[in-house]
Amino acid sequence: MSDFFNKVYEIVKQIPRGSVTTYGTIARLCGNKRMSRQVGWALHVNPEPFVIPCHRVVNREGKLSGAFAFGGKNVQHDLLADEGVEFTDYDTVNISKHLWEG
Numbered sequence: 001m002s003d004f005f006n007k008v009y010e011i012v013k014q015i016p017r018g019s020v021t022t023y024g025t026i027a028r029l030c031g032n033k034r035m036s037r038q039v040g041w042a043l044h045v046n047p048e049p050f051v052i053p054c055h056r057v058v059n060r061e062g063k064l065s066g067a068f069a070f071g072g073k074n075v076q077h078d079l080l081a082d083e084g085v086e087f088t089d090y091d092t093v094n095i096s097k098h099l100w101e102g
Contacts, residue, residue, distance in 0.1 A: 004030060008042040011102065015056040018084045019100035020093050022060045029102045040065075055079040062088070062095035 007030045015021050023036040030039070043054040044067070055076045058064060064073045064080075073091055081087070086094040 004035070004038060005042040005045075007031075008039050009046070009048075009052045012043070012052050012054055012057060014102070015053060015100050018098065020056045020058050020062070020080065020085065020095070020098050021100045021102070023057060024060055025101055026057065056100075058093050058095070062093040064091045064093070 008026055011026050011029050012021075023039045024033060026039045027033050027035040039057070043052075043057055046052050046054045064076045066073055077087070077090065080093065085098050088094050
């Protein structure tokens, strides 16, 4: 596993329950704000889904991932809703209320 992927996983572990962050924020915290797609790939191959809460990562508009690696958009929605995350519509997190920026 690459050092970049390990950085991604360590950052994602820090996202508090009931909060979300964006792929771009994680890329920036890893040292290169242009690596959002690589963050997505790292999360897609998450080796510890119950330890690394990748369901707390959304796009810059708060949209859920249509390709959520561990069950699809509905599972991501339910996991976040169980943590108290509010939505502006079914697949968009109220990002102004729940954004964690590290």
